[in-house]
Amino acid sequence: MSYLAALDLSISFGGIRAVDDVSFEVEEGEVFAIIGPNGAGKTTLFNLVSGIYSPDGGSVRFAGRDITSLPAHRIAPLGLARTFQNIELFEHATVLQNLLIGRHVHRRSTALSHLLFLPAVRREELEHRRRVEDVIDLLELAHYREQRIANLPYGVRKVVEVGRALCLEPKLLLLDEPTSGLNPEESEDMGFWIEDINRDLGVTVVMVAHDMGLVSRVAGRVLALNEGRVIAEGSPAEVQKNPAVVDAYLGAE
Amino acid sequence: MRFLFKTHYNQDIDHLKHGGDRFWYGLLLVLVAAAPAALGTFYLGELNLVMIYAIAGVGLMLLVGYTGQVSLGHAAFLAIGAYTHSLLLGAGLPFLLSIVAAVLVSALVGAGVGWIALRMTGIYLAIATLAFAMLTEQTISRAEWLTGGFRGLAVPQASLFGMPLTQGWQHYYVTLTLLVVTLLAALNILRSSTGRAMVAIRDSEISAESVGINLAVYKTLAFALSAGITGLAGALFAHRLGYLSPDAFTFLISLQLLLMVVVGGVGSMRGVIYGALFIGFLPQLLAIARDTLPPQIAQAPGLEPGIFGLILVLVILFEPQGIFGRWLKIKSYFQLFPLYRRATHRRQKTYLRTERLR
Numbered sequence: 001m002s003y004l005a006a007l008d009l010s011i012s013f014g015g016i017r018a019v020d021d022v023s024f025e026v027e028e029g030e031v032f033a034i035i036g037p038n039g040a041g042k043t044t045l046f047n048l049v050s051g052i053y054s055p056d057g058g059s060v061r062f063a064g065r066d067i068t069s070l071p072a073h074r075i076a077p078l079g080l081a082r083t084f085q086n087i088e089l090f091e092h093a094t095v096l097q098n099l100l101i102g103r104h105v106h107r108r109s110t111a112l113s114h115l116l117f118l119p120a121v122r123r124e125e126l127e128h129r130r131r132v133e134d135v136i137d138l139l140e141l142a143h144y145r146e147q148r149i150a151n152l153p154y155g156v157r158k159v160v161e162v163g164r165a166l167c168l169e170p171k172l173l174l175l176d177e178p179t180s181g182l183n184p185e186e187s188e189d190m191g192f193w194i195e196d197i198n199r200d201l202g203v204t205v206v207m208v209a210h211d212m213g214l215v216s217r218v219a220g221r222v223l224a225l226n227e228g229r230v231i232a233e234g235s236p237a238e239v240q241k242n243p244a245v246v247d248a249y250l251g252a253e
Numbered sequence: 254m255r256f257l258f259k260t261h262y263n264q265d266i267d268h269l270k271h272g273g274d275r276f277w278y279g280l281l282l283v284l285v286a287a288a289p290a291a292l293g294t295f296y297l298g299e300l301n302l303v304m305i306y307a308i309a310g311v312g313l314m315l316l317v318g319y320t321g322q323v324s325l326g327h328a329a330f331l332a333i334g335a336y337t338h339s340l341l342l343g344a345g346l347p348f349l350l351s352i353v354a355a356v357l358v359s360a361l362v363g364a365g366v367g368w369i370a371l372r373m374t375g376i377y378l379a380i381a382t383l384a385f386a387m388l389t390e391q392t393i394s395r396a397e398w399l400t401g402g403f404r405g406l407a408v409p410q411a412s413l414f415g416m417p418l419t420q421g422w423q424h425y426y427v428t429l430t431l432l433v434v435t436l437l438a439a440l441n442i443l444r445s446s447t448g449r450a451m452v453a454i455r456d457s458e459i460s461a462e463s464v465g466i467n468l469a470v471y472k473t474l475a476f477a478l479s480a481g482i483t484g485l486a487g488a489l490f491a492h493r494l495g496y497l498s499p500d501a502f503t504f505l506i507s508l509q510l511l512l513m514v515v516v517g518g519v520g521s522m523r524g525v526i527y528g529a530l531f532i533g534f535l536p537q538l539l540a541i542a543r544d545t546l547p548p549q550i551a552q553a554p555g556l557e558p559g560i561f562g563l564i565l566v567l568v569i570l571f572e573p574q575g576i577f578g579r580w581l582k583i584k585s586y587f588q589l590f591p592l593y594r595r596a597t598h599r600r601q602k603t604y605l606r607t608e609r610l611r
Binding site: 050051052071072073074076077081082084088089090091092093096097100101102103104105107109111114115116117121122125126128129130164168 | 262263265266438441442444445446447448449450452453455456457459460461462463464465466467468474520
């Protein structure tokens with residue numbers, strides 16, 4: 001039984017089949033990449049898995065549970081975190097607050113005890129902060145801790161978003177184009193962090209990527225999509241040589 | 254400039270971050286506590302009103318400034334708090350119990366409104382809350398068997414621990430205590446996961462969902478909290494009015510409350526206090542202005558709402574962060590002198606958004 005499994009997932013917007021009978025399986029502990037040209041349905045597939053959209057057909061299983069019909073806020077506590085292609089941070093809050101929001105699923109106290117800020121709430125807050133500082137150390141964000149997102153450069157925002165997802169202490173991390181818009185140096189750092197997250201923290205990673213260099217470095221297996229359909233699956237080298245993939249990117253001769 | 258060396262996470266969590274804070278807030282508390290000795294009855298009454306506005310403002314700020322949900326109908330919660338309190342007081346309930354009941358009833362109604370309004374955002378939410386306020390006003394004026402309709406309802410004399418509250422200074426201290434309690438409770442919410450969930454909803458609903466925040470629960474909770482606190486202000490407002498009738502809780506009051514939050518500075522609790530001072534003393538300024546203006550203008554109907562609306566528009570256009578934002582700029586001008594640059598405070602999106610992702 002695989003860790004994350006999508007079976008015949010489909011969704012249409014108007015007359016367009018954005019994702020069409022897509023199936024794939026991800027094993028626990030691996031780094032799995034999804035590639036494909038623009039409009040292939042990669043982000044839509046992520047939105048289906050993380051519960052932002054509900055599919056027209058097919059199912060998603062995660063850690064032995066059917067999560068197809070669960071809303072996004074019920075999926076996150078199961079240990080599934082994600083980032084967004086177009087960075088969806090909490091703009092008017094600081095980096096620290098963003099990361100603390102990432103720990104929402106680990107709260108234990110009730111709203112009523114928050115009104116009074118009982119000693120148990122303070123203990124819990126201290127515990128959250130300790131965990132958040134670990135993530136800040138890992139991603140080297142200490143310098144930006146107190147800054148508001150609105151004042152941060154693009155590259156740092158991208159890292160903060162990964163940090164927020166890590167604060168959830170996920171078992172599975174969905175990264176939507178972690179290196180898009182980053183310069184080569186930042187991309188390389190991101191690659192190292194993805195390896196660290198996978199090896200040291202033991203988090204299974206599924207990522208959408210355009211950067212084949214990054215994919216061949218960190219990913220074990222690759223799924224290639226085009227126009228909502230699976231066109232190839234295998235190791236990075238195999239997929240890169242697959243004629244259907246070459247056609248999809250460069251056009252058929 | 255002050256540089257803080259933090260050695261413990263508690264320093265981030267505490268309300269008062271350093272000695273300077275403790276000194277200035279302590280001094281402020283001493284000053285407002287000593288105010289009855291220095292001020293005459295009229296100004297003490299006005300200050301009391303400002304603090305009542307501030308309590309309502311804290312409620313509205315939690316909703317508008319921190320959860321990003323607009324409300325043009327908060328006069329209704331003020332009214333519900335005022336009527337509930339007066340009716341229960343009249344039925345013989347003790348003062349404090351009756352206030353608690355007023356808060357709970359308002360919060361319950363607020364939760365209902367929030368739950369119904371879940372699917373609405375921005376301008377649609379504003380219209381829905383406006384409709385709710387009008388409905389409440391109509392209900393109060395029609396339900397004569399309960400509220401006395403337009404004949405009005407006399408607010409019974411309150412007494413606290415067996416001591417009748419007849420003097421202005423007694424009401425002043427009751428309001429002051431409740432304002433401090435409200436502020437502390439609101440700040441406590443904001444420094445815990447509930448408040449952070451509210452901020453998350455304000456800034457990005459789709460991310461909030463993805464980190465496991467249940468939008469329906471937290472939006473409803475924010476409405477309930479906001480309505481409960483506004484209901485508390487309503488209960489105190491009832492004593493200030495002495496006689497309740499539906500026309501004391503019109504749209505103009507809702508607009509005033511929103512004006513207070515926006516003028517004070519959206520997204521800051523200190524802004525609420527600035528806004529309350531502004532709203533509290535604006536009618537005095539208008540009265541003075543009326544004496545100097547030609548009678549054709551001064552006697553024109555709708556002058557006050559017109560001016561309120563104009564101020565609201567001007568503030569949103571030119572200083573979206575309100576008085577608090579202006580204060581921050583002045584402060585950093587002096588801290589960084591002569592290196593201050595205007596670009597440091599580049600204009601950013603306001604929280605009152607009319608559209609959202611999805």
